[in-house]
Amino acid sequence: MATLQKIRSKGALLVIVIGLALFAFIAGDAWKVIRPNQSQDAGEVNGEVLSVQEYQAMIEEYTEIVKFSLGTNTLNDDQINQIRDEAWATFVNKKLIEKEAKKIGLTVSKAEIQAIIDDGTDPILQQTPFRNSQGVFDKDELKRFLVDYAKMDRTTMQPQYLEYYDSMNRYWLFFEKNLFQSRLIEKYRSLIVLAMSSNPIEAQNTFDGRVNQAEMLIAAIPYNAIPDSTVIITPADIKSLYQKKKEQFKQIAEIRDIKYIDIQVKASEKDKVELEKEINDYSVKLEETSSDYTSFIRSAGSQYPYIDLYYRKEA
Template sequence: MVIVIGVALFAFIAGDAWKVLQPHQSHDVGEVNGDALSAQEYQGLVEEYTEVVKLSRGVSALNDEQTNQVRDEVWRSYVNNKLIEKEVKSLGITVSPAEIQDILKAGVHPLLQQTPFRNPQTGKFDRDMLNKFLVEYSRMKGSQASEQYAALYKYWSFIEKTLVQSRLAEKYQTLVAKALLSNPVEAQATFDGRTSQYDLLFTAVPYSFVPDSAVSVKESELKELYNKKKEQFKQYQETRDIKYVDVQVTASAEDKAAIQKEVDEATEQLAGVTEDYTAFIRSTGSEVPYVDLLSNKTALPSDVAARLDSASIGSVYGPYYNGSDNTINSFKVLAKGAAADSVQFRQIQVIAEDAAKTKALSDSIYTALKGGADFVELAKKYGQTGESNWLTAAQYEVLSLTEII
C-alpha cells in the first residue's frame, strides 16, 4: 500500500513538473484577427490605463469593481483598435503629426477636456500649458524627473496615443459612411414608413390575468428553451454566492462618555492656549491641521459656519453634538476680518536640473523683472504666455485643503 501511494504521488509530481518544463505553453489572454495578446502585454495595458484613471479621478487606488471595469475597457479598446488597424492599413489610411497638432490647436476634442492642461478661467484645454509642461519635462530628462512629472508625462503619452487611434477610427467610419449609397427601393420604403398612417384597434392581455392552470409546460420544453438561451446569460467574470450577517456597530454609553470626556479636556486646553496653536493642535493628534490664515465661512464645515455668529473672538464654542456626521466638536474663534475675495497674478515657472540651479534661474528672472524687463516677453522665453489670472479665495482654500489631504 505504501509503495503504490508513493508511486502515485511521484507520478503526480512528475506530471506537474513535465507541464512546467513543457515549451511553448500558451500564456495568451486573447486573440484578434490571428494576433495573440500575451498576458504580460495585457497586464501592461491594464496598468497603463489604471494610472490614467487614477490621475483623472484624483485617487491613489481603485477598488475591485473599478479594476474590473478597467480590465473590460482595456480589452474592448484593444479589440476595436486591432480591428480598425487591419482595415486602415489595407486602405492606406494614416494620421500625420500635423493632424494631431491641428487637434491640439482646436482644443475641442473630448479627450483634451479631461486633461489637467486646462485654463483655470475658462476650463478649456490650454495648449500653452501643455507646451510649458513638455518643455519643463524635456529639461528634466537629463536628470531624474520627479515622480509627479513622470506620471503626468505617461498620462499625456496615453492621451496622445489615444488621439491617433480615435482619429483613425473617425477616418475609417467616415469612409464607410460615404460608401453607403441609397437605392430607390430603400428610399421608397423609408418614405412610406414616414408618411403612411394606419388606424387600428388592439387589445392586450397581461400575463397576470392568465391563470397558471391554463398553461401547461413540459419539462422537456423548459430544458430545450434553457439550452437555447443559456449562452445569452453567460457570465465571463467569476462570481460567488455568499451569506453574511449585517451587524450595526454603535457606540455604547461608556464609549460616548469616554469621547465626551476627551473632547471636554481638549476644549479646556484650547481655551487656555493663546499662542503657538500649531504645536498645540499637533500635540492633540488632530486630523485637521492648524492654518494661520483667514478662511471664508463657505470653506468651513457647515456646523461650524452656522455657529460663528454666536461665538466671540477669543472664546471657545462647544462642546456640541453634530448629528449630521455623529461627532462632538469644539472650535475657537481667533480673529475676524475683511479681505479681498480674489487676487490677480502672473507667474513664470521654471525648473532646472536641481534645486540650486532652479533657485539661481528664478533669482535671475526676478532681478530682470525688477530691472524693468517685459514680463510677457520674458515668459515667452521660457515657453509660457505670461497672461494674468484671477485666483479667488474659494479656489485657494479648496487647493489648500487638497494639499493637506
C-alpha cells in the same frame, strides 16, 4: 489473507493502471515543456495573441492614469474590474480597426494630431489637466509643460516634483496615443458612411421612379372571395415558404423588457452637516500645511487635480 490473495489475482490489472497513471503524469509535464506559453496568453484577436505580461502592463498603465485623474492612491474592486474590462476592450478595438485600416492603407499622420491639438475641441483633450480658468483645453498650457519637461534639470529637482512631472508626461502620452486611435476610428467610420451614400446611377433610378408615370387597369380579386375549400395547404408548403422568407423576420439585435424604478437621490440634512464638517476639517488642515500641497489635496479626494505649475496672472 483473502484480501491479499484477491490483490495478487489482480496483479496484472494493477500494473497496467499504475503504468497509465505514471504515463499521464510524465506526459502532462512534457506537454507543459512543449507548450510553455499556452497558459500565459490572456486572449487572442484576429490571430494576434495578447500575453499575460502585456495585458498586465496595460492594466497598470490604465490604473496609473485613473489614479492620477482621480487624485487618489487606491482604487476599489469595482474600479479595478472596470479597468481590466476597458484594457481588454481597447486591445480588441485596436486590433480590429488596425486590420481593416491596413487593408485599405488608412493611417493617421502627426500633422492630423497636431491639427486636432491646435483646434482644441476634441473631447479627449477636455479630459487632460491642461485647461484654462474656464475649464477649456489650452494648447499653450500643454506646450508650456512639454517645454518645461524637456528642459528641466532632473539632478537638482526635488523627488516629489520629479515624480509629479513624470506622471504628467505619462498622462499626456496616454491621451496622445488615444488621439491617434480615436482619429483612425473616426476616419474609418467616415469612409464607411460615404461608401453607403447613393451613387449617380442609383440617384438616377430614384429620380426616374418618381417622375416617370404610366396608366394601367388593375383587376383585384379579394382573398375572401375564394372559398377556403378550394385551397389546399400542406405542411410541406408552409415549411417551404418559411425557409424562403425566414430571413425577412430575423432580428439581429436582441430585445429585452426591463422594469426599473427611478429614484431621485437627494442629500439629507445629516449628509449636508457631515459634508460641511468634513470641508471645515480639511480647511483647517490645509492652513496647517506649509508645503507639499499636491499630496494633501490628492489625499482629500478633490475632484479637481492640483497642478503645481506657474500660471499667468490673467489665466
